[in-house]
Amino acid sequence: MPDLRWTLRLDGSALPDKSLIGGKAWSIARMRALGLPVPPAFVVTTRACVEFLAKGDWPDGLAEEIDAGMAWLEEATGRRFGHGPQPLLVSVRSGAPISMPGMMDTILNMGICAETEEALAEEMGDAGFAHDVHRRFYDLYADIVLKCVGAEFPPEGDAESWAATLKEKSGQAIPETPRDRLFASIDAVFNSWNGRRAKRYRKHHGIPDDLGTAVAVQAMVFGNMDAQSGTGVLFSRNPITGARKPYGEYLACAQGEDVVSGKFTPQPVETMRETVPAAFDALMAASETLEEANGDVQDIEFTVQKGALFLLQSRAAKRAPAAAVRIATEMVREGVITPQVALTRVTPDQVRLLLAPRLKPGEAEAADELCRGEAASPGIGIGTVVTDSDEAERRAAAGENVILARVTTSPEDLHGMLAAKAVITEKGGSTSHAAVVSRALGVACVVGCGVGSVTAHAGQTVTVDGSTGRIYAGALAAEAPDEDAEADLAQLKDWAQAACPIPVHTPEAAPQAQVLDLNAIEGGEDAANLPRLLEGAEAATGGALATEEGMAAAIAAGLKFVVGKPALPLLLAGARAGTAHEDRETVAVSAQG
Amino acid sequence: MNEQTLALHGLAIKKHGDAAGIAQITGLPEETVTKHLEAAAQAGRVNKAGEKYMLAPTAAISLQSGYSRDFAEQRANAEMNAAYDDFETVNDQVKQLITDWQTMEVGGERLPNDHSDKEYDAAIIDRLGDLHEKAEPVLDRLTAHVPRLKVYKDMLLEALERAEDGAIEWVSDARIMSYHTVWFELHEDLLRILGRERVE
Known part of the structure; x- marks a missing residue:
């Protein structure tokens, strides 16, 4: 291999520093180093960009190195850039060591031209798709490289008419050959480093101006080449139940956007066993490798091109609360992670959701649903609907169970919210005042039920299910799960007790002491006030404690213990407050944008 | 004039x-x-x-x-009119962006944006920065025919940078020369120059 000064081939033989190749290229290199199939790529390093910025022109030898890099990609893929019969298309993306606004977005379909459109149409047996690949390239080039508005490229047009439109609207001609377009795009990435927004962002955040950005050039793969091609998503474990069995979907002869669009119904990933068995086996192996290397459940995007598997992106998977608990405890038993790490994988909110009171089986089905909104804080609240916060406070003080129903809530409603068994609103989303404060208080809450919905039920007895966002007529039967009865939760509680710096007691088991009830004092629902409110207290209880910030304040105030039921959310918050979080580095590459 | x-x-x-x-x-x-x-x-x-x-x-x-x-000269000028047509294209995107700024979709419903979600707001201001970069060449083409219009371009950038620095009222507050206020007045100026009607 020739001596490379400005570019690096991401062949997995080394893992260069992120500051030299940027985050995207680093992820590609890491996956290659793990022996995983990733579309081949090379990177123009930040060193080349720095030289460009200093000199005002490309460093000597860069153009030759890019040509050599493209030749390497051609060799690795068996395809040709700018020519048929099997054309190579690449993506071009910026990759600064630190992500910042204003950097150039990804250009796809680089390499398409009249000749390669025809070749691709032939190869795919789909002239319409090849034409759209071509059209979309003009769209992206106009929008991203030339920052041009008002240029429209109708599907019925051809390259000649599109190029004329581009010239007319941007005042600039698109370079003739794929090679010149590639060079112009790399130039545009370099220049975006000195764009107004990027410069201001760096100044604002004290980031040096001479770091430069890298440019990753990666071969594109297509899932719609033939019947042995397709695209899909795989979770290394079931993200709903947590079961240790890969779970995913696959759509044969399709591109990534077809899966997202909802126009087609993907099949279970197991169907790959029939049509592309080698790719299926490789995918299962990759799933194991990625999970082991990253020590967490992975969400993997992949494409199969002519029977060969390519991984596009892998990151830590989002998971349902029940799955979070099961996966965290099982991974400890498997020896993959330590109990300390397991405690950081389950949030207090997830446990609160799992342990929140719920309707007994069959109750909801038989009940009359009055309205529904967004589930904002879990739990069941049963009582009489009251639309005024003063009234809610008065009636609750007299021993009545009340549900506070408001169009929206504001800080003036706090006393009513404190008195209520649940809060329901007509307007607002999961970040509205009602939602945020209810979660802090640990009160069930449903928001955004629609204008005229909840306040119309004043005086009626209702049951509010804050976990599903539904409101039912009458008082339904509810039950609270027992945190000690379920094995995984009990295990988690054991570890959390060991890691939490202060004891947490349930009300029945709490020792004799003056317990400060934060839910009963002004400002006690906001964890930010706790350092002040907890000063001098012996012990405390209240919803705001079940957050990292809340437990950190309790620990700092030197409380003897805190009181709450269930105890696990508090214990988890305490354990998390006491430890630094693991760095959730994701191995993420994307070939299709 | x-x-x-x-x-x-x-x-x-x-x-x-x-x-x-x-x-x-x-x-x-x-x-x-x-x-x-x-x-x-x-x-x-x-x-x-x-x-x-x-x-x-x-x-x-x-x-x-x-x-x-x-404005006889400007009205007869093909370049000025073409630049205005592109302004209309950006205008549609500015209007959509302001709608996204003022409302947010929650559970399939459009509700007022209460600006408690900082990431949502930051993403829109980032989009506004991108849109402004695309608007700049169009504004330059218009300014070539009516030099005094340059003041709008300067005011737009000033409002944008204030919003980027965290003073989010500079996106659309009607009581100050926010991005949207300036944009609206520039649009009104252009409509009068070219004798066109506002399309809503």
Whole structure:
């Protein structure tokens, strides 16, 4: 291999520093180093960009190195850039060591031209798709490289008419050959480093101006080449139940956007066993490798091109609360992670959701649903609907169970919210005042039920299910799960007790002491006030404690213990407050944008 | 267009404005605006209440009818008209962005944005920065035919940078020269120059 000064081939033989190749290229290199199939790529390093910025022109030898890099990609893929019969298309993306606004977005379909459109149409047996690949390239080039508005490229047009439109609207001609377009795009990435927004962002955040950005050039793969091609998503474990069995979907002869669009119904990933068995086996192996290397459940995007598997992106998977608990405890038993790490994988909110009171089986089905909104804080609240916060406070003080129903809530409603068994609103989303404060208080809450919905039920007895966002007529039967009865939760509680710096007691088991009830004092629902409110207290209880910030304040105030039921959310918050979080580095590459 | 007519034109864009505000969008010195508007008030062509002026109905009509002469050159110019058509394209995107700024979709429903979600807001301001970069060449093409329009471009950038620095009212607050206020007044100016109608 020739001596490379400005570019690096991401062949997995080394893992260069992120500051030299940027985050995207680093992820590609890491996956290659793990022996995983990733579309081949090379990177123009930040060193080349720095030289460009200093000199005002490309460093000597860069153009030759890019040509050599493209030749390497051609060799690795068996395809040709700018020519048929099997054309190579690449993506071009910026990759600064630190992500910042204003950097150039990804250009796809680089390499398409009249000749390669025809070749691709032939190869795919789909002239319409090849034409759209071509059209979309003009769209992206106009929008991203030339920052041009008002240029429209109708599907019925051809390259000649599109190029004329581009010239007319941007005042600039698109370079003739794929090679010149590639060079112009790399130039545009370099220049975006000195764009107004990027410069201001760096100044604002004290980031040096001479770091430069890298440019990753990666071969594109297509899932719609033939019947042995397709695209899909795989979770290394079931993200709903947590079961240790890969779970995913696959759509044969399709591109990534077809899966997202909802126009087609993907099949279970197991169907790959029939049509592309080698790719299926490789995918299962990759799933194991990625999970082991990253020590967490992975969400993997992949494409199969002519029977060969390519991984596009892998990151830590989002998971349902029940799955979070099961996966965290099982991974400890498997020896993959330590109990300390397991405690950081389950949030207090997830446990609160799992342990929140719920309707007994069959109750909801038989009940009359009055309205529904967004589930904002879990739990069941049963009582009489009251639309005024003063009234809610008065009636609750007299021993009545009340549900506070408001169009929206504001800080003036706090006393009513404190008195209520649940809060329901007509307007607002999961970040509205009602939602945020209810979660802090640990009160069930449903928001955004629609204008005229909840306040119309004043005086009626209702049951509010804050976990599903539904409101039912009458008082339904509810039950609270027992945190000690379920094995995984009990295990988690054991570890959390060991890691939490202060004891947490349930009300029945709490020792004799003056317990400060934060839910009963002004400002006690906001964890930010706790350092002040907890000063001098012996012990405390209240919803705001079940957050990292809340437990950190309790620990700092030197409380003897805190009181709450269930105890696990508090214990988890305490354990998390006491430890630094693991760095959730994701191995993420994307070939299709 | 002479200074006197330009002062009245600026007032027509503002509808109800003070000398400082009109000076800002026309690029005239504030004393000049005051001098002409006070004279117009004396002549009954402008009504004054407190510090704010309003065009009298007859003056508004005569201003309108003079535009075809004042802006004959721009109206006949193909480049100016083409640039305006592209402005309309960006305008659609600005309007969509402002809608996204003022409302957010929650559970399939459009609700007012209460600006408690900082990431949502930051993503929109980032989009506005991108849109502004695309608008700049279009504004330059317009300015080539009406040099005084450059003040709008400067005000847009100023509002954008204030919003980027965290003063989010500079995105769309109607009481200040926010990005949307400036954009709206520039649009009004262009409509009058080219004798076009606002498409809603």
